[in-house]
Amino acid sequence: MTPVSTLVAGDTAWVLMSTALVLVMVPGLACFYGGLSRNRAVLNTMLMSFGALAVMSVFWVVAGYSLAFSAGTSWLGGLSWAGMQGVGVTPNPTYSGGIPHVLFSAFQMMFAGITVALISGAVVERMRFTAFLLFALLWGALVYVPLAHWVWADGGWLRSLGALDFAGGTVVHISAGVAAVVLARMLGRRHDAGRTAILPHNVPLTLLGAGILWFGWFGFNAGSALAADGIAANALITTHTAAAAGLLSWIAVELIRTRHATAVGAATGAVAGLVSITPAAGFVSPLSAIVIGAVGAGCAYAAIQLRAKTAIDDALDVFACHGVAGIVGALATGVFATKVINGAGADGLIAGNGRLLGIQGIAVLATIAFVAVMTPVVVLAVNAVTKIRISLADELAGVDTKEHREEGYHGGGLAEFAGQSITLGQRVVLPAHEVYGQALSGGD
Amino acid sequence: MRLIAAALAGRPISPSHTAQGNAPTMKLITAIIRPECLADVKAALFRAGVTGVTFSRVSGHGGEREVVQQYRAETVILEFHEKVKVEMAVSEHYVEATIAAILSSARTGNVGDGKIFVQHLDRVVRIRTGEEDTAALTPVTADAVQRQAQRQASS
Numbered sequence: 109m110t111p112v113s114t115l116v117a118g119d120t121a122w123v124l125m126s127t128a129l130v131l132v133m134v135p136g137l138a139c140f141y142g143g144l145s146r147n148r149a150v151l152n153t154m155l156m157s158f159g160a161l162a163v164m165s166v167f168w169v170v171a172g173y174s175l176a177f178s179a180g181t182s183w184l185g186g187l188s189w190a191g192m193q194g195v196g197v198t199p200n201p202t203y204s205g206g207i208p209h210v211l212f213s214a215f216q217m218m219f220a221g222i223t224v225a226l227i228s229g230a231v232v233e234r235m236r237f238t239a240f241l242l243f244a245l246l247w248g249a250l251v252y253v254p255l256a257h258w259v260w261a262d263g264g265w266l267r268s269l270g271a272l273d274f275a276g277g278t279v280v281h282i283s284a285g286v287a288a289v290v291l292a293r294m295l296g297r298r299h300d301a302g303r304t305a306i307l308p309h310n311v312p313l314t315l316l317g318a319g320i321l322w323f324g325w326f327g328f329n330a331g332s333a334l335a336a337d338g339i340a341a342n343a344l345i346t347t348h349t350a351a352a353a354g355l356l357s358w359i360a361v362e363l364i365r366t367r368h369a370t371a372v373g374a375a376t377g378a379v380a381g382l383v384s385i386t387p388a389a390g391f392v393s394p395l396s397a398i399v400i401g402a403v404g405a406g407c408a409y410a411a412i413q414l415r416a417k418t419a420i421d422d423a424l425d426v427f428a429c430h431g432v433a434g435i436v437g438a439l440a441t442g443v444f445a446t447k448v449i450n451g452a453g454a455d456g457l458i459a460g461n462g463r464l465l466g467i468q469g470i471a472v473l474a475t476i477a478f479v480a481v482m483t484p485v486v487v488l489a490v491n492a493v494t495k496i497r498i499s500l501a502d503e504l505a506g507v508d509t510k511e512h513r514e515e516g517y518h519g520g521g522l523a524e525f526a527g528q529s530i531t532l533g534q535r536v537v538l539p540a541h542e543v544y545g546q547a548l549s550g551g552d
Numbered sequence: 553m554r555l556i557a558a559a560l561a562g563r564p565i566s567p568s569h570t571a572q573g574n575a576p577t578m579k580l581i582t583a584i585i586r587p588e589c590l591a592d593v594k595a596a597l598f599r600a601g602v603t604g605v606t607f608s609r610v611s612g613h614g615g616e617r618e619v620v621q622q623y624r625a626e627t628v629i630l631e632f633h634e635k636v637k638v639e640m641a642v643s644e645h646y647v648e649a650t651i652a653a654i655l656s657s658a659r660t661g662n663v664g665d666g667k668i669f670v671q672h673l674d675r676v677v678r679i680r681t682g683e684e685d686t687a688a689l690t691p692v693t694a695d696a697v698q699r700q701a702q703r704q705a706s707s
Contacts, residue, residue, distance in 0.1 A: 305628040416625035
């Protein structure tokens with residue numbers, strides 16, 4: 109390899125911007141998930157996304173980036189870049205042609221954060237927050253980091269095999285989807301799942317979240333070109349087109365089946381379309397993106413209907429939206445990829461190379477198998493340290509008041525009716541009758 | 553007739569129907585109406601001179617069809633309908649006018665228009681002055697109270 113790389117200002121500017129765009133997907137996801145949860149769990153739901161980002165970001169600097177991308181075996185990187193040692197402001201010829209090495213690392217850091225945040229949608233209303241943070245750390249270290257190494261690192265075995273994953277269809281979406289369904293299964297259902305209708309408490313918040321995700325996805329996919337070039341532009345238009353096609357596909361199915369298009373459905377369809385184009389964005393044409401987005405959303409719709417008939421309480425359908433749509437996208441990359449769009453990519457089935465589809469299939473199966481085996485190990489490890497599930501009483505009262513001692517929305521306008529009490533000093537909170545009792549008996 | 557019915561049912565006989573005889577008769581009118589009729593009902597009540605009104609958001613079950621909603625794979629049947637409860641305490645000679653006002657403004661002709669309940673009131677006290685019964689029911693506006701206070705202060 110040639111160690112001669114000079115920094116390109118345009119590329120650097122675009123990836124700086126893209127890093128911020130991927131970051132914005134985390135609050136976007138928090139809104140998307142928060143709106144879909146019940147009102148008494150909205151804070152816990154949103155906080156899991158922020159918490160996952162924080163945990164993964166710190167871990168990324170300390171060891172995560174090194175284990176994922178530094179030279180090691182074909183299965184895992186080494187520790188030569190631990191603590192960002194040697195990750196400098198000049199380009200690294202292996203990973204970051206025209207951008208600072210440290211910027212590539214920061215861009216990848218956001219991906220690690222959003223991946224773990226995605227999983228949180230499966231466990232809303234019933235997981236202990238500290239247990240989730242510990243899960244985020246261990247899952248990031250034992251599942252995300254090796255996967256990222258396989259697919260993206262120089263010498264990673266899937267990359268060497270020739271598997272294409274432009275922006276993280278396998279590493280981010282399939283892995284998060286599979287982990288979500290495993291974690292939901294091991295955690296158990298919410299006490300009333302399947303017995304009562306559990307409805308989104310704030311659909312406008314979900315729509316806002318979907319919009320922010322859509323916006324941030326331009327950084328996620330077009331930023332993955334790591335340059336301000338034609339590939340980035342192609343990724344941007346395929347990303348947008350697939351989201352639009354996913355939205356239309358979802359509401360078309362709804363109109364046929366129930367005669368009404370729904371807002372939650374439109375938002376979900378757009379996100380499923382975005383997920384399915386992720387691995388393909390830099391390798392396929394905008395016309396192919398229409399098919400990929402539409403099929404991805406259609407399959408996610410079917411998966412949600414089927415999931416509702418199972419006993420697995422993947423509460424916000426992370427597996428359907430990210431796992432299933434991610435698998436569709438990874439396989440579709442093997443069908444629609446063409447060197448006409450991206451010379452550094454490969455030809456797929458339609459361009460006459462059926463072998464790519466086989467490789468994509470291997471990448472999908474390897475990801476599913478690895479995540480399905482490793483996630484239970486992580487969950488059992490967390491459970492050995494701390495209880496992962498809140499008590500039934502806490503679940504009935506609401507995870508927000510019990511886990512966080514705060515509420516997203518206080519009841520009514522009448523504070524007295526909400527039972528609001530008097531705060532003494534900075535910390536002590538006493539019921540009003542006790543305060544009055546103290547006053548009557550002459551204070552303390 | 554009402555007296556006899558009340559006695560038969562074992563209910564306490566209200567003071568307004570006791571031997572005092574000339575005690576004023578007051579009624580509590582409670583109406584359940586459609587939320588979309590609220591603006592019209594308010595206007596009709598004000599035109600009829602009923603200005604002391606309490607509204608609350610309630611939900612209930614009547615003869616209406618259930619509403620069906622769809623969220624992803626979740627189909628929900630909403631069996632309760634959102635309604636507005638209107639409560640008015642009025643003296644006897646306002647009762648018919650109040651009922652007429654509500655009928656004229658809350659009726660759409662479809663199932664679910666709601667109901668009007670009329671009950672006896674034993675006693676009414678205005679918290680500000682301690683006035684009782686009909687005196688407590690006579691509408692007084694904040695403006696009128698203010699003007700009166702100013703007159704007293706200047707005289």
